[in-house]
Amino acid sequence: MPRSAFHLLAAASLLLGATSRLEAARRPRYGGTLRVELRAPRALEAAAWPMAFETLVALDESGRPQPALAISWRRDATGRRWQFRLRPNVKFHDGSPLAAEAVAAALGGSGWSARIAGEEVVIQAEAPTSLAEFADARRAVFARSTDGSLQGTGPFRLAQWESRRAMLAAHEEYWAGRPFLDAVAIEMGRTAQQQFLDLELGKADLIELGPNDVRRATQSGARIWSSAPVTLMALRFERGRPLAEDAKLREALALSIDRAAILNVLLQKRGEAAGGLLPQWLSGYAVLFSTARDAARARQLVTGAPVLSLASDPSDALARMIADRVAVNAREVGIRLLTATEAGYADLHLVRARISPLASEQALVRLAASLQLPDLLHLSSPALESLYAGERALLEEYRVIPLFHLPEIYGARPRVKTWATPGLLRTGEWRLDDLWLDSELP
C-alpha cells in the first residue's frame, strides 16, 4: 500500500471515529439519576408535584394552554360549562387506566361540579372560568390506589417523600413516552455554599441560584437556566401599625428606593424593576408603573424622624441585602428603617410572592390575595384597561410597594442535556421528562 493511501485511510478512520463519538454525545440516552439541590423546603412541593400529577391542559412557554390529559375541549357562551375529551391510553403510576370517573372525582368541588357525558368530562363552574385555570396544579388529576396512596399520571411517580428529601422515579408507561431519566433525587435545605460545592464536586447536577450567584456559577462552568420573572419582591406594610397607617410616609418610602442600583448590583441585572404587581411579560402594561426614584419629593413627604421596622426572611440572604439597601435609601430621605427585626413586631415586611402563570386577571387576583390587598371584585372586565386600572387602584395607597420581578434561576452541570423542551419553562415550571444525562467527559 502506498504510503499516501495509508495516511488517507488512517485519517478517514479517525474522522469516522470522531464523528461517531460526536453523534453519540448528541443523541439522548436513557438512565441516570438527576440530583437536584434546593434551598428552601417549600420549593419541593411546587417543583415535584407537577411532575407526578398532570392537569387537563398545560401551559406552554408563552403561557398558552396546550392539550395534556385532555386532547380537545369546548365551552358554552358563559364560560361556566366546559366539556373535555380525555387522552386515550393514559395510565396512572400503578398501571390503572385513566378513566373519566377518576377525572370527574378529582376535579369536583371548590366551586366546580364534574360529571361524565359519554367519554367526555363536563365541568360546571360557578363563575366564568378560563381554560388556563384547568392548568392550575391545584386542579391536577389523581386517584387513590388500593393501599391509599395518591397516584398520578405524570412522567415521574413519587418513590420516596420525606421532609427534606424526595425521590421521583420514571413512569414507565407515561403516555408521552418514558422519561430519559431513571429518577430525580431532590434534596432541600442546602445552603448556597453547599450547593456550589456539591455542583463543583459532581455531587449535584442542578442547583438553585440567586441572581447574585449567577456570575460565580458561570465561572464554575455551570449552565444557567432562567425563567421569566415569576416572583414579585415587594414591601408590604402591616395594617394596624401606627406608622404603617401614615400614607405620606408610605409614599415617601416608595419614592426613596433606588431600584436601579439594586437591580444592577445586588441582582446583577437578573430581573426587572417593578412598579406594578404583574411583570411585563404577563400583563404587557407594567412599564406604565414608574420605578424611578424621587428623593426630593420623598423628603418633602417625611415629617419628623420616623423609625420603622422592616422584617425579611432571615434565611433569604438576598432579601436581607435588599432590605439593607432599602434602609440606606430610606435613611437618605429621613426615614430610619431598622432591619432584621422579628416579623411579629415589624411595620413592614419584605416579601416574595410567586406569580401564577395563569391569565393576567387570575394572576393579579391571586397576587393581591397573597399580599393581603383588597379583593379585585370591582374588575369590570378582563380587558387590559380594566386590569390596569384595578392594579393601579391596588397600589395607589402604597400598602404594597413593588420592588422587583425576579426569575427562577438554576445552575446545571454540563452533563445535563435537554432534548425537545428546556428543563425550565418560562413560567418557572420544571420539565424534567425531556432531560437526559450525558456521561462525564474525561
Added chain:
Amino acid sequence: MLVSFALAVVATAALVTWVVSAMTRRTFEQADDQRTATLVAQFRREFERRREELVRRVEAIAAMQSTLDMAIELSRPEPDYAPYVNEAGALAAAHALDLVELLAQDGTIVSSAQWPARFGYRAEWVKEQAEWKEAFLKSEELPNETVLAMVAVRAVSAGGSNLYVAGGYRLDRGFLGSLVLPAGMRVLLYHNFEPRFSAQAVTDAAGPARGAERLAPLIEQVRLEQREVTRTIEWPDGPETFQAIPLAGRQNELLGVLLVGSSRRELAALAARIRWAGALAAGFGILLGIGLSYWAARRLTGPVAQLARGARAVASGNWNVRVSVASRDEIGELARAFNSMTQELIGQRDRLLQAERVAAWRELARRLAHELKNPLFPLQITIETLQRAKEQAPGEFDEIFRESAATLLVELANLKTIVGRFSDFAKMPAPQLEPVDLNEIVRGAARLFDAQLRAGSHAPIAPEVDCDPGLGTIRADPEQVTRALDNLILNAIDAMPEGGTLRIRTRRGEGCAQLEVSDTGQGLTKEECERLFTPYYTTKRHGTGLGLAIVQSVVADHHGKISVESEPGRGATFRIELPAG
C-alpha cells in the same frame, strides 16, 4: 488618770497611723503615677503598632493582583460595579479587618464590608488627600450605629484613575479587650459623637461602662480643652485615677476620649487597713491603759481606801483596826504610820482606862470612905459616949444608952441607904421600851415634887412646867425615864438651897424629843461640867455621885444624849434628847 492614759494611747496610735498612712499613700501614688505613665506609654506604643499593622494590611490588599485587576476594570468608561459588590467583605475577612471599603476615583463606594448596602454612595472624604500615608481616626457610620475607627487608605492606580482601598479597625470594646493591661488598670473609651456628654457613649471591654455619669466632668474638660487631663474619680468601692487622652480625627476634630484608669482601691484598702490597725492598736492601748490604770489605781488607792476605812473604824471607836502594808513607798509609809498610830492609841486608851479605872477606884474608895466615915463617926462617938457613961456616969447610963442606941440605929440606916444606892447603880436593868408620853411623865414628876417644893423645910422653889403639846409619844422605858427625871429634879432642888425657880420643859427636836430641867442655883464651873457625869463625882457635900451617872446610863440605854449648860451664878440646864417614835 485612766482617761488621760487612754487619751495618750489613742493620740499616739492616731499619730502613728496618720504618719504611716500618709507615707504609704505618697509611695503608692508615686508608684501609681509611674504605672499609669507606663500604661499610657504602652497604650501609645500599642496604638502605633496597630496603626502600622493596619497600614501594612491595607497596603497588602492594594498590592494584590485581584485589586489591580479590579482597578483596571473600574477605570474603563461606565464601569460595572456589580461584580465587586461583595469583594470588600471577602477582603475584610481575609485580612482580619473590621472595615474595608473599595472606592472609585470619584469616591463612589464600590463595595463596603461594614455596610454592604451602601454601594453606589459617595465617600467624598477619600478625595481630601492626593496621597494617604498615616492611619488616622475616623467616625464610621454603620447601619445602626456610628463607631470610632482607625482607618488607613491606599490608592491603586490603573488607567489614569485610582481605586481606593480603605481598611480599618473599630475602636470598640473588642479593641479595648485586646489591650494587655496590668492588674488594677482598665481602659474606657468615650465616643464623642453627641453634642453633649452621654453616659451611654462610654464603653469598656465588657460593654457600656457602669456609673459613667461620674466621668462627665473629666470628659467635659477634655472636650473643652482638647488636652490630656488627669483626675481621680470616687467610686463606691474606692477611688480611681483616670488619665483622659483626647482622640482626634484627621481634621483635628475630637472623635473620642480614651480613659486610662488606675484603680486606687488598693491604696484605699491599704489606708483602711492601716486605719484599722491604728484603731486596733488604739483599742488595745485603751484596754492596756485601763488594765494598767486599774492596776496602778489598785496599788495607789487600795491602801488609801484601806487607810480611809481604818480611819473611819478608828473614828467609830474600833482602834484595833490595822491596814496591810505591801509597799515601801509613801503609801506604805503612811500605812505603817497609821498602824503605829492605832497601836499607840490603843496603848494610850488602855493606859487611860487603867488610869481612869484607878482614879475611879480611888474616887470610889474616897467616896465610900467619906460616906462611910460620916455615919461611922457618930457611931464611934456614940459608942465612946456609952463607954464613958458606963465608966463615969453609970446612973445615967440607961438614959444615955437609949439615946445612943437610937443614934446608932439612925446611922446604921444611913449606912444601909448608902449601900443600897451603890447596889442600885450596879443593878441598872435594860430598858423595856414602849410608847411613852413624855409630857405625861413630866407632869407626873411635877405633881410628885410639888408638895416637897412647897414644904417649909427649905427656901421656896417655884416650879414651872412647859410641855410641848405636839411632842407625841416616844419609845422609852417610862420607869427609867421617870427615875432619870426625878434625879435631875432632885439635883436641881439641891442646887437651890436658897430657893429659886425649877423649870421643866419638853420640846420636839430634830428627830428627837427634848427634855430640859433648869435651876436658878449657883451654877457649875466648866471643869465641873466636864466631870459631872463621871460616876461617884458630886459637887454636893453629902452626894454619892451616882445620880447623874444613873441619868446618863438611862439616856445611853435609850440611845439618847445628855448635855449640860451652866455658868457659875446663873444656874444650870440639863438637856436630854431621846429618839422620837
